[in-house]
Amino acid sequence: MRLPLSRLVPLLAGWMLSLPGGAAAPGAERPLPPAVATALAQAKVPRDAVAFLVQPLDGAAPRLAHRVDAPMNPASVMKMVTTLAALDQLGPAFTWKTRFYADGAVADGVLHGNLYIEGGGDPKLVLERVDSAFRALQAAGVRQVRGDMVLDNGIFEVPAHDPAAFDNEPLRPYNVAPDGLLVxxxxxxxxxxxxxxxxxxxxxxxxxxxxxxxDAVPLARGQACGDWRSALQADFSDPNAVHLQGSFPARCGERDWAVAYVEPSSYAQRALLALFRAAGGQLDGGARQGRRPASARLLLEAPSLPLAEVIADVNKRSNNVMAQQLLLTLAAQRRLPARMEDGREAIAAWWLRFVGSATPGPVLENGAGLSRDERISASALARMLARASRHAEATTYLQSLSLAGVDGTTERMRERGLTNVVGNAWLKTGSLRDVASVAGYVRGRSGQRYVVVAMVNHASAPAARPALDALLEWAADDDR
Structure with missing residues (x-):
C-alpha cells in the first residue's frame, strides 16, 4: 500500500505547522512498557544495553526515557545525521556534476585527442544515467575518440580500502568504498x-x-531453493572472469545476485569503456585513470539527481556508500581533495550551529553507521530530530525516511504484525551484528506526534528487534 500524494502532502504539512519550540529535557526514568520488557527478556538483552526515548514534539515531558544520555552505536541510524546535515547545508536542489572534457579538436564527430571524464562525487551515477550522458555527448558531436578515455576521480581523497576489513564480507556491496567517480x-x-x-x-x-x-548454468530440479547462492559454487576472485561451478535450483524462479566487483580500482574503467561502446561510441585507445589537464575544454556537464532524491535513497534503502559520498561532499565544500576527516569536521561545525554546544555531538567515522566506533546518545539524536521538524525542508527530510509498513527498510512491518505504526511512522532503521536500532517520528492514535529513538548494543541485539517493534507500537497506541 502506498499513500497517494493527495493524502500524504497535507499530512506532512500539518505535521510541520504543529511543531513545538523544542524537545523537553528527559525527566526521571520510567518503567519500560511491559511488551518491551518481555521482548528484551526473551532476547536475553539486559536493560543496561539499551537506550529508549519517546518524546512528544509539543515539548511535554517524555513518555519514556531510559539511558538517554549513554553514547550508543546507532548503526545505520547515523545516516539521519549525515543526510540532515547535507540537506541543511546544500539544499534539496543541490546536484553533483560529472564533466566531460577534450584535449583536442572535434571535427566531423571525431575527437582528435583524449576524452576526460571528471567525477564530481555523484552518489548515484547508475547505468541509465551513464548511458544518457554518453548519448548526449554524441549529440554534442563526439562519436569517436582517437585517443584514450581518461577517468579523473580526484575530487575525493580516499585511502586504501580493504572491503573485508569490517566484517570479512568483501563481496557485499555495502562494503564498497566511496569514490569521486562512483559508477x-x-x-x-x-x-x-x-x-x-x-x-x-x-x-x-x-x-x-x-x-x-x-552464459548459463545447469538447473537443479527438485532441489529446494534454500541457499541458492552457495549451490552455484561461485568464484569471484578472478578480475577477468566469473566462475560458476555449481547449479541453480529451478524452484527459485528468477533471482538476482549483486556482488561488489573484486577489483574495484578498475571497475569504472571497465564499465565506462563498455557502456561508451554500447551507446554507439568508438574509442581507438583504452580507458585509464588520470587527471584532467587545466587546458582541456569542457564538452558536457551531466548533473546528478537532486539531493532530495539522493537522501531518500540513503535513508529508505540504507545505502552505505551513498551516505559516505554525502560526507565527502560536505568535506568538498571546505577543501579539495575532500577527505573523510574534513567531512567529520564539517558535521561537527554544523552540529554546533544546528543543535547547539550544550548537546554532545556524534562520534563519526564515515557517516553511514557502517562502523564499530560511531556513537550518539538517544537524547542528542532526539534533539536533532526535534529541530529538523521545524526546518524549512522538514517535509523533504520526513519524506526521505521509510514510511512504516509501506516502503524502504520498514516495509515488512505489516508482515510482522505491527498495526499502530503502519502508515503512521517515518523511520530509519539500523542493524549490525551487535546493534539493532530505530529512530524517527511516530504519530500516535491520539494525534500526538513523537520523536522515538531506540538503540540496542549487545551481542544478542538482532534478537531484540521485537522489543523495538513493541516500543513503536506502544508509542503509537497513546489514546488509552
Whole structure:
C-alpha cells in the first residue's frame, strides 16, 4: 500500500505547522512498557544495553526515557545525521556534476585527442544515467575518440580500502568504498533465469570490458531453493572472469545476485569503456585513470539527481556508500581533495550551529553507521530530530525516511504484525551484528506526534528487534 500524494502532502504539512519550540529535557526514568520488557527478556538483552526515548514534539515531558544520555552505536541510524546535515547545508536542489572534457579538436564527430571524464562525487551515477550522458555527448558531436578515455576521480581523497576489513564480507556491496567517480556502486549484478532446456540463463550488468561471465548454468530440479547462492559454487576472485561451478535450483524462479566487483580500482574503467561502446561510441585507445589537464575544454556537464532524491535513497534503502559520498561532499565544500576527516569536521561545525554546544555531538567515522566506533546518545539524536521538524525542508527530510509498513527498510512491518505504526511512522532503521536500532517520528492514535529513538548494543541485539517493534507500537497506541 502506498499513500497517494493527495493524502500524504497535507499530512506532512500539518505535521510541520504543529511543531513545538523544542524537545523537553528527559525527566526521571520510567518503567519500560511491559511488551518491551518481555521482548528484551526473551532476547536475553539486559536493560543496561539499551537506550529508549519517546518524546512528544509539543515539548511535554517524555513518555519514556531510559539511558538517554549513554553514547550508543546507532548503526545505520547515523545516516539521519549525515543526510540532515547535507540537506541543511546544500539544499534539496543541490546536484553533483560529472564533466566531460577534450584535449583536442572535434571535427566531423571525431575527437582528435583524449576524452576526460571528471567525477564530481555523484552518489548515484547508475547505468541509465551513464548511458544518457554518453548519448548526449554524441549529440554534442563526439562519436569517436582517437585517443584514450581518461577517468579523473580526484575530487575525493580516499585511502586504501580493504572491503573485508569490517566484517570479512568483501563481496557485499555495502562494503564498497566511496569514490569521486562512483559508477553503479561498483557492483556486478547477475541474473539467473530458468529455461525449458534444463539450464538457467545468466545475464549480467553492467557490461565490464574484459570480464567473462558464463552464459548459463545447469538447473537443479527438485532441489529446494534454500541457499541458492552457495549451490552455484561461485568464484569471484578472478578480475577477468566469473566462475560458476555449481547449479541453480529451478524452484527459485528468477533471482538476482549483486556482488561488489573484486577489483574495484578498475571497475569504472571497465564499465565506462563498455557502456561508451554500447551507446554507439568508438574509442581507438583504452580507458585509464588520470587527471584532467587545466587546458582541456569542457564538452558536457551531466548533473546528478537532486539531493532530495539522493537522501531518500540513503535513508529508505540504507545505502552505505551513498551516505559516505554525502560526507565527502560536505568535506568538498571546505577543501579539495575532500577527505573523510574534513567531512567529520564539517558535521561537527554544523552540529554546533544546528543543535547547539550544550548537546554532545556524534562520534563519526564515515557517516553511514557502517562502523564499530560511531556513537550518539538517544537524547542528542532526539534533539536533532526535534529541530529538523521545524526546518524549512522538514517535509523533504520526513519524506526521505521509510514510511512504516509501506516502503524502504520498514516495509515488512505489516508482515510482522505491527498495526499502530503502519502508515503512521517515518523511520530509519539500523542493524549490525551487535546493534539493532530505530529512530524517527511516530504519530500516535491520539494525534500526538513523537520523536522515538531506540538503540540496542549487545551481542544478542538482532534478537531484540521485537522489543523495538513493541516500543513503536506502544508509542503509537497513546489514546488509552
Amino acid at each position: 553503479n556502486f561498483k557492483a556486478l549484478i547477475l541474473r539467473f533465469t530458468p529455461q525449458a532446456d534444463g539450464t538457467a540463463l545468466v545475464t549480467s550488468e553492467p557490461p565490464l570490458t574484459g570480464v567473462a561471465v558464463p
